[in-house]
Amino acid sequence: MACDLWRSKIDAYADNELAADEMRAFSAHLDACSSCAADALRAVQWKRTVQAAGKRFSPSLELRQRIEEQIAPPKKHAVGAAWLPRFAVAAMLLVALLLAGRAWLSFERKSSLGELADLHVSTLASSSPLDVVSSDRHTVKPWFEGKIPFTFSLPDDLSPFMLLGGRVTYVDQSPGAHLLFQLRQHRVSVFIFQDRFEWSRYFEAGDALSKHLSFSIETWSEGGLRYFVIGDVGAQDIQALSQRIKDAARS
Amino acid sequence: MPLFDSLFNFARWLAQNREEAEDLVQETYAKAIKGFRSFQPGTNFRAWMFRILRNTFLNSRTGLKTSMTVALEDDDPAAQAVTAETPESLLLNSTTQRLIQEAIEKLPVIFREVVLLCDVEEMSYQEISEALSIPIGTVMSRLARARKALREELSKTL
Numbered sequence: 487m488a489c490d491l492w493r494s495k496i497d498a499y500a501d502n503e504l505a506a507d508e509m510r511a512f513s514a515h516l517d518a519c520s521s522c523a524a525d526a527l528r529a530v531q532w533k534r535t536v537q538a539a540g541k542r543f544s545p546s547l548e549l550r551q552r553i554e555e556q557i558a559p560p561k562k563h564a565v566g567a568a569w570l571p572r573f574a575v576a577a578m579l580l581v582a583l584l585l586a587g588r589a590w591l592s593f594e595r596k597s598s599l600g601e602l603a604d605l606h607v608s609t610l611a612s613s614s615p616l617d618v619v620s621s622d623r624h625t626v627k628p629w630f631e632g633k634i635p636f637t638f639s640l641p642d643d644l645s646p647f648m649l650l651g652g653r654v655t656y657v658d659q660s661p662g663a664h665l666l667f668q669l670r671q672h673r674v675s676v677f678i679f680q681d682r683f684e685w686s687r688y689f690e691a692g693d694a695l696s697k698h699l700s701f702s703i704e705t706w707s708e709g710g711l712r713y714f715v716i717g718d719v720g721a722q723d724i725q726a727l728s729q730r731i732k733d734a735a736r737s
Numbered sequence: 738m739p740l741f742d743s744l745f746n747f748a749r750w751l752a753q754n755r756e757e758a759e760d761l762v763q764e765t766y767a768k769a770i771k772g773f774r775s776f777q778p779g780t781n782f783r784a785w786m787f788r789i790l791r792n793t794f795l796n797s798r799t800g801l802k803t804s805m806t807v808a809l810e811d812d813d814p815a816a817q818a819v820t821a822e823t824p825e826s827l828l829l830n831s832t833t834q835r836l837i838q839e840a841i842e843k844l845p846v847i848f849r850e851v852v853l854l855c856d857v858e859e860m861s862y863q864e865i866s867e868a869l870s871i872p873i874g875t876v877m878s879r880l881a882r883a884r885k886a887l888r889e890e891l892s893k894t895l
Contacts, residue, residue, distance in 0.1 A: 497877075497880065497881060497884070498877075501855060501861075501862070501880075502861075503861065503862055532884070532888075533856050535833070535834075535837065536837060536841075536852065536856040536857070536887070537856050537857050537859070538834065539833075539834045539837035539838050539841070540746070540838075540841065540852070540853055540856060540857030541746060541857060542746065542749075542750075542838055543745060543746045543749035543750070543755075543758070544742065544745070544746070545741065545742060545745035545759070545762070546759075549745070549759050549762065549763070550741065552763065553741060553762065553763060553766050556763065556766055557766055557770060579769060579770055579773055
């Protein structure tokens with residue numbers, strides 16, 4: 487398919503609306519076409535920028551309390567049949583809101599994974615993806631000292647993965663380490679941040695290994711750090727790299 | 738109440754007035770309780786709540802004054818063309834954020850609401866279609882035009 491036709495799908499790609507087979511074909515095209523990859527990255531960055539700007543208004547505590555009182559079941563116990571339907575409806579609405587709460591956790595999880603997928607894609611599309619270029623962990627790891635507020639461990643033996651280097655990255659203005667690995671023709675990113683309460687909520691409720699767009703992602707928490715491994719390789723490869731990193735962190 | 742923050746943010750963008758946004762949200766929950774029997778289990782609860790809010794806005798004093806049409810037809814093929822042009826150096830700093838917020842405020846309501854539901858609330862096209870009671874094709878077309886309008890507005894100021 488010519489680039490012009492692929493470009494017409496960029497908005498749908500950024501909105502995660504492409505069908506699975508179309509997504510695979512589109513991702514394969516992005517791997518081969520730096521121009522379309524740059525356009526896709528711009529579309530994703532634009533969406534994230536609008537999202538951040540759009541989350542502008544917060545409700546007051548007073549309004550929240552008013553609404554909670556409004557939907558809470560009445561304090562009087564049912565004396566006549568008239569109270570029962572209202573109580574039942576209010577209870578059903580509370581259940582629906584609880585289910586929406588679970589959906590919200592799922593949504594926030596998806597949003598966080600989406601942000602990391604964007605960082606991974608933006609690195610691949612960049613002309614200078616890494617700040618420290620080296621396959622030697624004894625060069626890459628010390629480079630981060632003083633640049634991020636934590637230290638991390640890397641395994642001695644990474645084969646068949648090859649460390650390409652790293653850069654400092656940010657999520658919600660918090661610095662972290664972004665390490666890039668190569669496996670055959672694929673690139674895999676490892677992100678390491680200081681763990682946060684909300685990440686524990688989002689990710690403990692779901693699977694450690696998941697799919698987002700065409701990427702496999704594994705995440706876990708260890709020693710106060712949150713790790714994310716993301717790439718378009720198979721789940722087994724993601725798990726293999728993750729296990730190496732976990733073993734290094736625990737040794 | 739997770740939907741509560743999202744509903745308020747959406748109401749505030751629509752009404753462009755805090756007091757009216759609070760009234761809209763309160764009325765939305767009141768209608769949700771009253772009309773909960775009409776909610777079909779298995780359908781999208783979030784889209785249902787946002788539809789109630791949006792319809793409540795349309796029937797409000799501000800909503801009735803708001804034009805819900807734009808000059809071109811929704812299925813104008815030219816309007817569906819995607820432009821990848823984005824203002825350069827689009828850094829997320831406070832100035833850019835303010836400019837984007839001002840650009841969103843200037844959008845016609847029918848464009849503003851699709852951008853908010855898609856980009857801010859990250860609803861799927863299907864959910865947006867249910868929330869706004871419009872076909873999915875119209876969702877996509879309005880999104881493309883809304884994004885084009887936002888980029889053009891930002892290009893003037895950056």
